[in-house]
Amino acid sequence: MDPIFLIASAVALASAVNMVTQRNPVYSAVFLLVGFLAVAVTFLSLSAPFLAAIHVVVYTGAIMVLFLFVIMLLNLKPEELGAEYPIETRAPIAVLCAAMFGMMSWAILSDPSLAIPAKAPNATWGSVEEVGLLLFNVYALPFELISLLIIVAMFGALVLAKKRLSNVEATS
Amino acid sequence: MTFTIYELAAMQPALLVMIAGLLAVGLDTFVPSKTRIAHAMLCGGGVIAAMAALGSQLYYQRTAIHAFGNMLVLDDMACFLSLAILAATGLVLISSDADTTRRNIGFGEYYGLIMIAASAMMMLVASNDFMTIFVNLEVLSLALYVLTGITRKNPRSNEASVKYLVSGAFATCFFLMGVAFLYGATGTFALSGIREALALGLDSSMARVGLGMVMVGFAFKIGAVPFHMWVPDVYEGAPTSTTAFMSVTVKAAGVGALIRVLLIAAPMRSDLWADLLWWMAVATMVVGNLMALQQTSVKRMLAFSSVAHTGYALVALATMRSTDETFVPEAAASALFYLLTYTFMTLGAFSFLIYMGHELPGKDGTSEWQDAETLSDLAGMADRRPWAAAMMGLFLLSLGGIPPTAGFLGKFYLFAGAIERGHVTIAVIGVMASLVSLYYYLRVIVWMYMKEPMIADEKPHPSVAVVIALAGLATLLIGVMPGAFIAAAEHSIAVLR
Numbered sequence: 249m250d251p252i253f254l255i256a257s258a259v260a261l262a263s264a265v266n267m268v269t270q271r272n273p274v275y276s277a278v279f280l281l282v283g284f285l286a287v288a289v290t291f292l293s294l295s296a297p298f299l300a301a302i303h304v305v306v307y308t309g310a311i312m313v314l315f316l317f318v319i320m321l322l323n324l325k326p327e328e329l330g331a332e333y334p335i336e337t338r339a340p341i342a343v344l345c346a347a348m349f350g351m352m353s354w355a356i357l358s359d360p361s362l363a364i365p366a367k368a369p370n371a372t373w374g375s376v377e378e379v380g381l382l383l384f385n386v387y388a389l390p391f392e393l394i395s396l397l398i399i400v401a402m403f404g405a406l407v408l409a410k411k412r413l414s415n416v417e418a419t420s
Numbered sequence: 421m422t423f424t425i426y427e428l429a430a431m432q433p434a435l436l437v438m439i440a441g442l443l444a445v446g447l448d449t450f451v452p453s454k455t456r457i458a459h460a461m462l463c464g465g466g467v468i469a470a471m472a473a474l475g476s477q478l479y480y481q482r483t484a485i486h487a488f489g490n491m492l493v494l495d496d497m498a499c500f501l502s503l504a505i506l507a508a509t510g511l512v513l514i515s516s517d518a519d520t521t522r523r524n525i526g527f528g529e530y531y532g533l534i535m536i537a538a539s540a541m542m543m544l545v546a547s548n549d550f551m552t553i554f555v556n557l558e559v560l561s562l563a564l565y566v567l568t569g570i571t572r573k574n575p576r577s578n579e580a581s582v583k584y585l586v587s588g589a590f591a592t593c594f595f596l597m598g599v600a601f602l603y604g605a606t607g608t609f610a611l612s613g614i615r616e617a618l619a620l621g622l623d624s625s626m627a628r629v630g631l632g633m634v635m636v637g638f639a640f641k642i643g644a645v646p647f648h649m650w651v652p653d654v655y656e657g658a659p660t661s662t663t664a665f666m667s668v669t670v671k672a673a674g675v676g677a678l679i680r681v682l683l684i685a686a687p688m689r690s691d692l693w694a695d696l697l698w699w700m701a702v703a704t705m706v707v708g709n710l711m712a713l714q715q716t717s718v719k720r721m722l723a724f725s726s727v728a729h730t731g732y733a734l735v736a737l738a739t740m741r742s743t744d745e746t747f748v749p750e751a752a753a754s755a756l757f758y759l760l761t762y763t764f765m766t767l768g769a770f771s772f773l774i775y776m777g778h779e780l781p782g783k784d785g786t787s788e789w790q791d792a793e794t795l796s797d798l799a800g801m802a803d804r805r806p807w808a809a810a811m812m813g814l815f816l817l818s819l820g821g822i823p824p825t826a827g828f829l830g831k832f833y834l835f836a837g838a839i840e841r842g843h844v845t846i847a848v849i850g851v852m853a854s855l856v857s858l859y860y861y862l863r864v865i866v867w868m869y870m871k872e873p874m875i876a877d878e879k880p881h882p883s884v885a886v887v888i889a890l891a892g893l894a895t896l897l898i899g900v901m902p903g904a905f906i907a908a909a910e911h912s913i914a915v916l917r
Contacts, residue, residue: 355601355629388423389488390551393543396438397559400536403445404566407529408581 260286296374430487433470434542440466441535448528491549497912498546516661518881522789537563541673580657595637601630611685642674655723664770697738704731705853743842756909761826768891800873816861826898
């Protein structure tokens, strides 16, 4: 297997574990950032450069900034973080998650046709061009429908967060 | 791959609703927000135009329209469920007149979000590809999260919205992971492509896990046990017209999409999902009814009863594989018919709660609107509001499955079919569960008819009375003349390919 892939996945796993075990939310966020970058590198090593670029732009760029903003705005002190859940609560959840993970890994590993291919089918596979062709041809309808999704999200955020400016609310 | 303009015909009804919704949002800029006539006419016009388009598709066009590389298909099942969704949307538009004025919700945002959610549901039941199913599921969920929390000053509404958002995001993860697994196993998102791949023997462990996770995602959205935890809190916290809207339309859309996935993508693997659905249906009926028994709030009771009714609808899907191991897709018709009956009786029952609302004195001299929620709010209403109380009685008897209402026929058709296919146990459990449900439905009637009134200042809203009357009419009509509706449901499944 590709050594870059191995190293990147090891980094991703280690930072994911660190992310959930850290008490300080800022440390968690930084470990999440490292994890995102490592996942982007695995995408690169699996010849999916477009996905890697998008991953960096959207997750490490936009979503991490959002997380850090929220953490800074809330500005929680250590005593405000609340007590850790007792082990009796955490143990069953951990078992459940492990079972879920085990089931999914079993499903992938027990499938002989899914051994990770060493090389991409052809040179342009996963390139921006290929993804773009698929997106605007085969998946044109879902792509256009996503614009509706974004409108609803934007509009919903406005409705929930706006100041009371509308006449209806102001006169109440 | 090129698309022609004619393929838009497949999404024309949904587009009409969507455009009306988006225009309603923009309308706030041009008309004074004190009047709602323009919004109501625009959205009502959109709903009626879409119904006309669906009607012409059903009665003149007749052949299904496959569009956008078979991602969207406007066939009889899509038309049937879209009409049910549109009927519910139209009724909710009328009754939300009360909610928006009483709670100072902007008309543009409320009507707009409801219309956009309805258009996403119409496209969801017409989706023939996991990509479109997923996007439409997300659009409708997002609109509903906002609608749930739209009364921003009400902490219960905020709590409900956040709970719905978090559990909904969780369900989305399951759904998406399942779709990814199915894609990994079969190399396609198209439902028909997945069926072909499974038929070729690409029946790996990955496909099984994927199918299971997709079903978990659907179970969350339609509120089936054990993924029903969010239902009571969300239904209770949301404004009642939103609750009425989502309790009926999301179930119609979600069960419709599930039927399509099961019948088109995985019909030959019914051995995999039939048992899973069997247990889910039994658990949903039992838990829903037992939890509803303990509620003192009528709104919460109706929320749990909607969980129980999801279970009844799932009985039809679970018994599609008969006990002698033949696959009977026609069985799904009873689920479609049940969803139709459920639409009107639940919508009517929730609308009655809006109708019986009253004002509570709040802090700083203002008054706060409170829909009827507890049994004592409804006590003695038969004397004060005899017609509305009689209608509520009709809805409750229909929910409990008493003839000659629609609910009786829905359940009869459902359980008779299950027994016909050899599934006696689940039918007996279902009938027992609906017997239990009679207790809490009749309790409301007893309070309405046999107690002294405890509230004297209820302020019925005339537009809600219209909704109650129309829903009551539909409940009786389907109960007395079910033939055409059952035939339509059976035809929808028969031509499903």
